[in-house]
Amino acid sequence: MELNDNNFEAEVLKYEEGPVLVDFHAPWCGPCQMQGPIIDELAGELKDKPVKIGKLNVDESNQTAQKYGVMSIPTLIIFVKGEPKETLSGLQNKDVLKEKLEALMK
Amino acid sequence: MYDVIIIGGACAGLSAGIYTGRRELKTIILSKDVGGQLAITTEVENFPGTLSIKGPELAMKFKEHAEKSGAEIKFAEVTEIQKKGSGYLVKTKDDEFESEVVILAFGLKQRQIGVPGEKELTGKGVAYCATCDGPLFRGKRVAVVGGGNSAFDAVEYLAGLAEKVYMFARRDVYRAEDVLIESVKAKENVEIMDFTEVEEFVGSNKLEKVKLVNNQTQEKSELELDGVFIEIGWESQVGRIKGLSDLVEVSERGFVVVDNEGKTKADGIFAAGDVTDTPFKQAVISAGDGAKAAMSAAVYIARKKGKEIGDVFSDRAKKR
Numbered sequence: 301m302e303l304n305d306n307n308f309e310a311e312v313l314k315y316e317e318g319p320v321l322v323d324f325h326a327p328w329c330g331p332c333q334m335q336g337p338i339i340d341e342l343a344g345e346l347k348d349k350p351v352k353i354g355k356l357n358v359d360e361s362n363q364t365a366q367k368y369g370v371m372s373i374p375t376l377i378i379f380v381k382g383e384p385k386e387t388l389s390g391l392q393n394k395d396v397l398k399e400k401l402e403a404l405m406k
Numbered sequence: 407m408y409d410v411i412i413i414g415g416a417c418a419g420l421s422a423g424i425y426t427g428r429r430e431l432k433t434i435i436l437s438k439d440v441g442g443q444l445a446i447t448t449e450v451e452n453f454p455g456t457l458s459i460k461g462p463e464l465a466m467k468f469k470e471h472a473e474k475s476g477a478e479i480k481f482a483e484v485t486e487i488q489k490k491g492s493g494y495l496v497k498t499k500d501d502e503f504e505s506e507v508v509i510l511a512f513g514l515k516q517r518q519i520g521v522p523g524e525k526e527l528t529g530k531g532v533a534y535c536a537t538c539d540g541p542l543f544r545g546k547r548v549a550v551v552g553g554g555n556s557a558f559d560a561v562e563y564l565a566g567l568a569e570k571v572y573m574f575a576r577r578d579v580y581r582a583e584d585v586l587i588e589s590v591k592a593k594e595n596v597e598i599m600d601f602t603e604v605e606e607f608v609g610s611n612k613l614e615k616v617k618l619v620n621n622q623t624q625e626k627s628e629l630e631l632d633g634v635f636i637e638i639g640w641e642s643q644v645g646r647i648k649g650l651s652d653l654v655e656v657s658e659r660g661f662v663v664v665d666n667e668g669k670t671k672a673d674g675i676f677a678a679g680d681v682t683d684t685p686f687k688q689a690v691i692s693a694g695d696g697a698k699a700a701m702s703a704a705v706y707i708a709r710k711k712g713k714e715i716g717d718v719f720s721d722r723a724k725k726r
Binding site: 393 | 439530541544
């Protein structure tokens with residue numbers, strides 16, 4: 301799902317059912333264009349699970365990006381109950397992300 | 407067990423993967439990213455057949471082509487390589503892989519200054535790619551380290567985004583095109599500081615300031631900055647993989663020495679692209695090198711298995 305400064309609190313910080321993975325990206329960033337399809341695939345595979353996966357364009361929503369100190373993209377942050385639990389920068393494999401999210405679902 | 411492990415996922419590695427994949431050699435490409443230098447190049451205007459194409463777009467085409475040819479791609483950084491049986495054992499942080507053949511295609515890494523705080527603050531204000539991370543510093547105070555073309559390119563680009571751009575150059579003469587230098591000098595929000603070197607990056611969770619020294623007067627100063635972009639060229643990263651320099655021959659400048667078939671000194675280890683001592687660093691050369699190393703690898707495997715060598719050259723293994 302698409303996240304932005306306006307819906308971030310409601311969709312990410314207030315989500316209680318499980319972890320939320322946020323892909324901080326931008327249209328100009330090459331590696332982000334490679335991360336994007338991986339995120340989409342992951343979201344498809346986990347769509348019935350108690351987990352939320354979203355993308356946030358740092359250009360349009362720079363308040364949120366700044367709040368979490370995103371200074372290099374792509375950056376992926378996994379939130380649990382409103383708190384950033386894990387921050388990953390650079391391209392990430394689908395299976396690595398899946399593993400991390402599954403561990404946090406319990 | 408793989409036939410081929412390719413270390414590196416840019417022009418050379420992905421091209422090698424296309425060739426080994428098409429020869430039905432079980433191939434895995436291990437790389438921490440896709441596209442390498444290509445992925446951070448805005449516009450590529452010299453890759454034959456493409457006229458003009460965005461770097462990331464061309465990189466994605468390479469990746470898709472390698473995957474469609476049967477190569478598997480895994481994002482992981484290789485940390486170690488050792489001889490095992492008739493082949494090699496390749497380790498990443500979390501896994502181990504084995505293969506008959508290894509193709510080295512991991513290119514170069516951006517040169518670091520090597521001062522305190524640099525590593526700790528990378529991604530937290532210290533950056534190596536203006537076109538990637540620059541827009542995150544819109545309206546901020548930034549600096550560029552370097553005095554070459556890429557440094558001036560970065561300054562010119564950042565001047566359009568940031569409030570203020572400093573440039574720290576080691577000397578008062580620059581290795582860049584005159585037109586570019588003049589254009590940068592004319593910008594109101596740019597300040598070039600000659601004979602200036604960074605001694606330390608300071609900040610707890612993010613970059614707060616840099617400590618500078620004038621290399622002529624030895625005078626020290628500090629500057630509060632939100633971001634510093636380091637643009638001082640590229641260097642070998644052969645040393646990053648434990649055990650590699652014991653297996654292959656490495657030149658004085660840190661490049662892997664290959665013959666005209668892409669073979670290294672070690673049986674079963676081939677190399678392609680910028681990682682090698684090839685004299686020119688170009689996307690098309692790397693792609694060609696990748697193909698060459700892959701074909702040499704295929705011959706090597708065929709010989710080992712006692713197969714007909716002719717099959718290797720015909721590329722008929724996989725008609726699609």
